[in-house]
Amino acid sequence: MDDAWIGELAASAWLVPVLFALVVGDAFLVVLPSETAVVALAALSATTGSPSLIAIVPVAAVGAAVGDGLCYLIGRRVGLDRWKWQRTSRIGAAITRVRAAVHRRTAVLVFTARYVPFARIAVNLAAGAGRVPLRKYLPLSIAAGIAWAGFNxxxxxxxxxxxxxSPLVAIAISVPVAIVLGLVVDRVVAGLDARRASRPAGSAGTEPGPLTPPSDRR
Structure with a gap:
């Protein structure tokens, strides 16, 4: 019993540009529901034919890479201590957890952070401030963005x-399904990485655990 407005909304030309802006902005403002938007638009596409899935995946992936890259550049330029929120907020706590490991575990942190609120900005700021080489960081960021976009x-x-x-029902169901599966991916990756990190003698104390509580996902 869907209203005609859902079809008009799906065909709107501004949906994809707004999606791009949300994904980029989510690199800095964790309240922006970029993941929800990607999943919802994909469900809308499957039920109404618009917007095109061919557009959603690259736009979401490019938006993710652009947002991460901007955050990396900010970290490289200003460091991790200039602003109070970098030291005292939940982002500050996440930065503390990842800054010591960003060189040793760049790939794991970049990929995992895509699914954890506050971790995305912390990892990218730490990568920039820690001078992780761009030739190493950029391919990982792009690959993580593509994987995240494709997954959702x-x-x-x-x-x-x-x-x-039932477009509205599909959206209502797909979003929590994506959140739960994302949490599973995050926990599995974190568990495997923790096991790997615990093998070298004396290294367990320097490796960060899960970046943020899973209850904060959106």
Whole structure:
């Protein structure tokens, strides 16, 4: 029992540009629901045919890489101690946890941070401030953005296909499914990495644990 407005919304030309802005902005403002937007638009695409999935994936991936890159550049330029929120907020706590390991575990942190609030900005700031080489950081950021976009689009599209006659229901179901599966991915990656990190003698105390509580995902 969907209203006609959902089809008009899906066909709106501004949806994809807004998605790009949300994903970029989420690198700095964790309250922006970029993940929710990607999943919802993928479900909408599967149920109504618009916007195109071919557009959603690259726009979300490029937005993620651009946002991460800007955050990296800020960290490289201003460091990790200039502003009070870098030392005292939840972002500050996340920065403390990752700054010592950003060189040793760059790939794991960049990929995992995409699914954890506050961790994305902390990891990217720490990578920039720690002078992680751009030739190492940039390919990881791009790959993480593509994986994140593909993961969320796939979930939205699959649920949308299963509920092709009910766009709003598909959106309502696909978003929490994506959140739960994202948490599973995060926990599995963190668990495997913790096991790997505990093997060298004396190294366990220097490795950060989970970046933020899973209850903060959106």
């Amino acid at each position: 689009v796939a979930i939205g599209a699959i649920v949308g296909e299963l509920l092709s006659d």
